[in-house]
Amino acid sequence: MTIRKLIIAGALAFTASGAALAWQAAPQSPAVQEAHSRLLPLQGGQNFRDLGGYRTRDGRTVRWGVLFRSGAMNGLMPTDFAYLGKLGIRTVCDFRSTQERNAAPVRWPGNMTPKILADDYRMDMAGLDFSxxxxxxxxxxRAAMASxxxxxxxxxxxxxxxxxxxxxxxHVPLAFNxxxxxDRTGVAAALILTALDVPRETVVEDYLLSNRYFDPKKAVVGDGAAMQAWSKLPPQVLQALTGVDRSYIEAVFRVIDAHPGGAKGYLRDRLGLGRTELARLRQRYTE
Structure with missing residues (x-):
């Protein structure tokens, strides 16, 4: 089995018997000092975080309890769903492929299922060749991931x-995963925080928190052959593939900054967020 097939199968984790990564903690800047309360207390959660509390350039603060970023939610327990029910999550944007969703379905209790938005597509790891x-x-x-x-x-x-x-x-509270x-969620969070006028370095620091809060033991893995192939990767390669690095998100910002008009132009032309839309977002989601 090729490494590419391994990752498409959802094996974004070490094997059960593999050595754990030495994750690098995100910097303890004022922007992320509240990170301990940012991670939701979910028994089966995967990198499930609140985007609230970040300061914007004009001194406002992103509202807590309305914008959530997460990994796959298939491991959520009944107590976790009860907790999320109290948060009142109305919408979930699930960026996973058809195969990923089928391999790790999320079974929300019938009386609290949010509106779930997802597209059917086949995951291609953004064109990367892992052979x-x-x-x-x-x-x-790391260079391959950044590219x-x-x-x-x-x-x-x-x-x-x-x-x-x-x-x-x-349509909030909204979670995206x-x-x-x-990766896909990290880019989405960077776009949201940029639209809300959060400083670039703060956006990068939020992105890097996945090195602390993504738990590879909770990831869906492939079959035995896939796990064996994964276990043969050098530790430094595993860390690059299962972790995050600022060079990855900076590659996104290079595209955004190179767009005519920079970030404002990109948000307007590629995401439909003109001056009026940005003002509405900031009014709704900062205080």
Missing amino acids: NAAGWTGEQA SYPRILEQFNGQYRRMFEQLLAG CSAGK
């Missing part, structure tokens, strides 16, 4: 636009 990953260095793996991020930005543009449409319509809650 030679076993021979990569950590630097090569894939601009394609994530493009491939999921339609789903990101739809997410913003839900936010503009006030992929499998690990770090």
Whole structure:
């Protein structure tokens, strides 16, 4: 089985007998000092975080309890659903592929199922070729991941636009997720925080929190052959593939900054967020 097939199968984790990664904690800047309360207390949650509390450039604060980012929710327990029910989550934007959703279905209790938005597509790891990953260095793996991020930005543009449409319509609290809650979800969170005028470095720090809160032991893995192939990857390559690095999200910001008009132009032209829409988002989701 190729490494590409392994990852498509959802194996964004170590094998059960593999060594754990030495995760790098995100910087303890004022922007993320409240990170301990940012992670939701869910027994079966995966990287499930509140985007509230971040300061914007004009001194406002992103509202708590309305914008949530997460990994796959298939591990949620009855007590977790009860907790989320108290939060009143109305909308979930699930960025996972058809195969990922089928492999790890989420069974919300019938009386509290939110509106779930998802597209049917086949995951291609943003065009990455992992056939030679076993021979990569950590630097090569990080470079490969960084090169894939601009394609994530493009491939999921339609789903990101739809997410913003839900936010503009006030269909919140809203949660958005992929499998690990770090790549597709990380780009989505960066776009939301940028639209809310949160400083760039704060956005990057929120992105890097996945190194602390993504739990590979909770990830859906493939069959025995897939797990065996995954276990043969060098530790530095595993860390690059299952973690996050600022170079990944900076590759997204290079695309955004190069757009005519920079971030404002990108939000307007690619996501339908002109001056009026941005003002509405900031009025609704900052205080």
